[in-house]
Amino acid sequence: MSTILTIDLDALASNYRYCCEQVSPGTCAAVVKADGYGLGIRRVARALHHAGCRRFFTATHREGITLRSLLPDVEIFVLEGITPFNIDHVPEHRLVPVLINLQQARDWAELAAASAKPLPAIIKIDTGMTRLGFSECDLQTLAADASLIAQIDLRYVMTHFACAEDTSSTMPERQLERFGRLRALLPDAPTSIGNSAGSLRGPKLAGDLARVGIALFGGNPFGANGIPLRPVLKVQSHILQLREIKQETTVGYGATFRAKPGMKIATV
Ligand SMILES: *Cc1c(COP(=O)(O)O)cnc(C)c1O
Numbered sequence: 001m002s003t004i005l006t007i008d009l010d011a012l013a014s015n016y017r018y019c020c021e022q023v024s025p026g027t028c029a030a031v032v033k034a035d036g037y038g039l040g041i042r043r044v045a046r047a048l049h050h051a052g053c054r055r056f057f058t059a060t061h062r063e064g065i066t067l068r069s070l071l072p073d074v075e076i077f078v079l080e081g082i083t084p085f086n087i088d089h090v091p092e093h094r095l096v097p098v099l100i101n102l103q104q105a106r107d108w109a110e111l112a113a114a115s116a117k118p119l120p121a122i123i124k125i126d127t128g129m130t131r132l133g134f135s136e137c138d139l140q141t142l143a144a145d146a147s148l149i150a151q152i153d154l155r156y157v158m159t160h161f162a163c164a165e166d167t168s169s170t171m172p173e174r175q176l177e178r179f180g181r182l183r184a185l186l187p188d189a190p191t192s193i194g195n196s197a198g199s200l201r202g203p204k205l206a207g208d209l210a211r212v213g214i215a216l217f218g219g220n221p222f223g224a225n226g227i228p229l230r231p232v233l234k235v236q237s238h239i240l241q242l243r244e245i246k247q248e249t250t251v252g253y254g255a256t257f258r259a260k261p262g263m264k265i266a267t268v
Contacts, residue, residue: 011230031213033059109151
């Protein structure tokens with residue numbers, strides 16, 4: 001066999017434990033969206049569960065259902081929230097939606113009213129990413145609607161950093177400040193704030209429930225700076241052709257790279 005891809009599940013477990021040590025114990029959730037960052041959600045989740053992880057975030061309800069069939073006892077949060085395509089499946093598989101706007105909150109509350117009990121959810125507040133999450137205006141509308149709020153069993157209030165890996169940026173602090181102000185509009189609940197970069201900077205940027213993704217797989221968000229994360233993925237292959245450049249020449253599609261004399265070009 002000419003190419004071997006190795007997934008090191010011991011390294012994954014070790015990275016999970018390292019992340020847990022950076023935040024309060026038991027408060028590190030694993031983000032396993034995009035099929036476990038491409039490494040296979042089943043094997044990744046099983047290994048993380050074995051390492052003690054009991055809370056997971058997926059992007060879609062389908063990933064959530066896959067996870068549920070594997071791990072009956074864990075908490076599974078779905079980042080897409082509630083959509084017309086998943087509302088019938090989310091409660092059935094005990095998935096907890098991350099509600100990102102008023103429409104989602106209303107749909108979830110309506111379902112709760114129909115089942116005569118509040119339904120669990122996370123509320124995500126946008127504080128500068130400008131991607132998913134409640135705007136300030138919509139959050140005020142939500143907060144002012146007591147009957148709507150009463151239908152939601154609020155597990156966490158969440159936000160997401162735009163650039164926590166940039167330690168010279170003041171944006172994370174500004175996002176935290178905004179988050180503190182906005183979440184005060186809602187009933188008191190634990191927080192979920194940091195991605196890998198935020199959480200590795202300590203408990204303040206992690207919140208009560210860290211959401212680590214790339215760090216689990218060995219990706220150091222700060223570049224090479226001595227954080228003891230272990231690479232989970234290794235690809236080995238053999239060199240098919242090796243050529244020595246005698247005269248300056250372009251290499252490959254688009255002819256954008258210029259190789260200088262003395263360079264060696266390997267094709268793997
Ligand atoms: C992907 C994602 C994470 C994890 O981010 P990493 O940088 O991979 O740790 C956390 N929170 C949300 C909302 C995400 O979409």
